[in-house]
Amino acid sequence: xxxxxxxxxxxxxxxxxxxxxxxxxxxxxxxxxxxxxxxxxxxxxxxxxxxxxxxxxxxxxxxxxxxxxxxxxxxxxxxxxxxxxxxxxxxxxxxxxxxxxxxxxxxxxxxxxxxxxxxxxxxxxxxxxxxxxxxxxxxxxxxxxxxxxxxxxxxxxxxxxxxxxxxxxxxxxxxxxxxxxxxxxxxxxxxxx
Ligand SMILES: [Zn+2]
Numbered sequence: 111x112x113x114x115x116x117x118x119x120x121x122x123x124x125x126x127x128x129x130x131x132x133x134x135x136x137x138x139x140x141x142x143x144x145x146x147x148x149x150x151x152x153x154x155x156x157x158x159x160x161x162x163x164x165x166x167x168x169x170x171x172x173x174x175x176x177x178x179x180x181x182x183x184x185x186x187x188x189x190x191x192x193x194x195x196x197x198x199x200x201x202x203x204x205x206x207x208x209x210x211x212x213x214x215x216x217x218x219x220x221x222x223x224x225x226x227x228x229x230x231x232x233x234x235x236x237x238x239x240x241x242x243x244x245x246x247x248x249x250x251x252x253x254x255x256x257x258x259x260x261x262x263x264x265x266x267x268x269x270x271x272x273x274x275x276x277x278x279x280x281x282x283x284x285x286x287x288x289x290x291x292x293x294x295x296x297x298x299x300x301x302x303x
Contacts, residue, residue: 120159123171124151125187126211127199131159141168147295154207171207177240178203178212178251185263186214186253188237194218198235198241200251216241221293222256231291236271238264240295261295273299274282 118148130142130149138149151157155170159282167257176185176259178200186198200212216239221232232255233239240263255261265274267283274281274284274290283288295301 111282114224117231120161121156121269122208124157124168125199126151126201127187127189130157136164136166138153139165139167141170142166153210154201168298176203176206176208178208178214178246180243180246183240183242184212184251184253185238185240186212186233186235187241191233191235193229196229198238198239198253199219214241214243214253215250216255217252220244220252220256221267223256230250232293234265234268234290234292237262237268238290240301253292256298261297262292263295263301265292265298266292267291270274275299 128151130151133144133147133149137145141153141155142149143152151168153168153170154234158167158169171243182203184200185202186200188196188198190197196216198214200214201208218226218229222283224231234243240260240261241255244253244254245252265281267286267288269288270286272283272285275284276294281292
């Protein structure tokens with residue numbers, strides 16, 4: 111456990127939901143939340159590890175009240191996938207980083223103009239997706255990836271976590287060789303995050 115802690119550096123860039131440590135080693139402070147004993151970042155920013163006082167906090171990089179709107183193109187990280195739905199944490203609108211976490215839901219009927227059989231062939235947990243907001247209800251944003259420019263922009267191997275490479279329409283892990291399926295965006299792995 112200590113070997114992990116010593117690798118972490120103060121000031122590193124973190125995304126909402128990113129793991130910062132556990133409550134046994136740090137006291138969660140500003141810009142963090144705790145889930146099942148694990149401290150996560152609530153915002154996009156720089157993590158500050160105060161080793162003397164054993165406190166961890168995150169200083170947001172962006173301030174203000176930018177929220178996704180219907181019609182916005184957003185970037186999010188997939189946090190959960192079910193047979194018919196995927197949930198993503200939206201952290202960017204267009205090129206603008208957001209100061210908080212927004213929940214986006216992608217339903218299987220909004221993935222593609224074609225019929226999609228299983229959400230597990232569309233995206234996986236921790237993938238980065240680009241999507242369009244099609245409706246909003248109680249701060250839950252419904253997403254669509256029905257366009258060539260939309261879909262998974264970065265996918266990670268479900269076996270080893272490495273970034274999958276797209277070659278000749280095949281997504282393959284350069285480390286372990288696993289071949290996976292996603293609904294990728296046209297600029298998969300090419301666009302800046
Ligand atoms: Zn792999």
